[in-house]
Amino acid sequence: MEITLEEAFAGKDMEINVPIAEDCERCDGIGAEPGAKVETCSTCGGAGRVRTQQGFFTMERPCSTCGGQGEYVSNPCTSCDGQGQQRVETTLDVSIPAGVEDGTRIRLTGQGDAAPKRQGGGARGDLYLFISLKPHELFERDSANLYCRAPMTMTTAALGGEIEIPTIDGGRSKVKIPEGSQSGKRMRLKGKGMSVLRSNARGDMYVELSVETPTKLTKRQRELLQEFESESGRDTSPASENFLGKAKRFWEGLTD
Ligand SMILES: [Zn+2]
Ligand SMILES: [Zn+2]
Incomplete structure (x- = not known):
């Protein structure tokens, strides 16, 4: 069953439709038409296996008349084709707990297939649901944490400011961007991550910032940036200056 990350965060009560094996009502799980009887197979005498002689050897193989059942329905039930069971579309209530992970297995005890009456009956089987999570457009999950x-715009990164980040609970968080923030800067929003299975705890959310270089500049914007560039130097872009220094030393080292 595929659910969204939001559903995994909050948990969800839902109804699902599953084809579950039930004993056939028409034949009461016997596989014979009402009134008809299940007869002992006359070919194998009820053993389900027949012996054949091949040269000196005696071989045993399943009886082809009864398919190894030992019984034979001369007049098979028209509703279940003599199988004794049918798959019935069944609506089940499922409670998906908050914090489920991709691949979590949920067991619905006693809500699986009915034990065939023809084979002695007994308790119903269990139904297992496997949860898979749809990928999210905004968030990536690592157990309890979200990424x-x-x-952020070039100007916000340079001047500082505030951006709004959506949170998995449907809310929003304001994140302060310090002056001179670089791409790759990580901010931690404590307690804004995923819910934890069977716990009230919540993980953290990590926001990784990247500077967006402006595109499709107007003539005026281009002039402003060129003017800005002419005013820039060692202090404005220390990483670039530092890199250039290292590169110079590298080239000089080669000529020695
Ligand atoms: Zn047989
Ligand atoms: Zn039937």
């Missing part, structure tokens, strides 16, 4: 990649 979100958020772009």
